[in-house]
């Protein structure tokens with residue numbers, strides 16, 4: 540994928556498909572130690588140990604519509620290319636956490652990309668799901684909790700075009716502040 | 721940080737959105753479903769969905785529900801978009817980029833004209 544944001548979207552979709560009601564997205568940029576870490580944790584159906592072991596294998600999927608799963612192996616390959624790795628913790632009935640590490644300065648590392656747009660669109664497509672997003676760059680951080688937004692919107696959903704636009708603008712502004720400090 | 725100020729804008733958005741829906745009669749919604757599995761995402765489904773939301777917003781069409789689905793096994797034809805109008809059969813469009821997405825909103829969702837050229841047979 541040409542943006543890390545697209546890998547993130549793919550992970551968020553996995554969580555949503557696993558029936559998660561609450562998803563936590565973490566992006567940690569640690570310039571000092573040259574690490575960029577993405578993590579997506581959810582309270583979805585989870586996987587047993589045997590499944591977790593197989594899931595990084597490109598020929599594994601539980602879906603019936605296709606014979607290969609692609610998302611996690613693609614992410615693992617991208618991380619490996621950048622001197623990093625993917626780790627999966629999961630428990631059936633509890634949830635799953637997928638973490639991907641990258642060397643931040645590696646020339647093969649895809650740019651973070653349009654994360655505001657990505658999250659606006661994910662939220663628009665998943666009414667009722669709570670997303671908590673934390674982004675850290677060195678000592679500074681940003682937190683976005685979709686429940687705080689929902690509480691102010693009442694019956695109006697994230698799929699309302701004005702809301703999707705607001706999410707995009709709000710996060711773009713937040714990220715800009717975060718990057719420039 | 722201007723966080724609190726920005727969150728406060730939501731109140732205006734809420735009021736505007738609720739006014740719009742009061743104008744319309746609360747009939748059944750048109751449903752749009754965008755394929756957002758790995759292949760869809762890699763093929764540009766994020767931009768497709770963004771274009772649909774933006775076009776609906778521009779035309780003030782808030783009685784349309786846009787959701788997402790995972791892989792349905794037609795990976796080489798992603799991004800896939802389903803349009804389901806109340807009382808009509810589902811139409812699935814293949815390889816929908818942002819441009820096509822805007823046309824689908826204008827022709828199919830608004831003017832009720834299926835774009836047969838881009839539709840594929842499902843089931």
Ligand SMILES: Nc1ncnc2c1ncn2[C@@H]1O[C@H](COP(=O)(O)OP(=O)(O)O)[C@@H](O)[C@H]1O
Nearest residue numbers: 553554557585594600601602608609610611635
């Ligand atoms: N967050 C998650 N919770 C539960 N199961 C998951 C999660 N993420 C992935 N899986 C399981 O791993 C499989 C492979 O995932 P992935 O590589 O993304 O391919 P795909 O989603 O196309 O099947 C999924 O089909 C699913 O069974």
Ligand SMILES: [Mg+2]
Nearest residue numbers: 549553610758
């Ligand atoms: Mg997947």
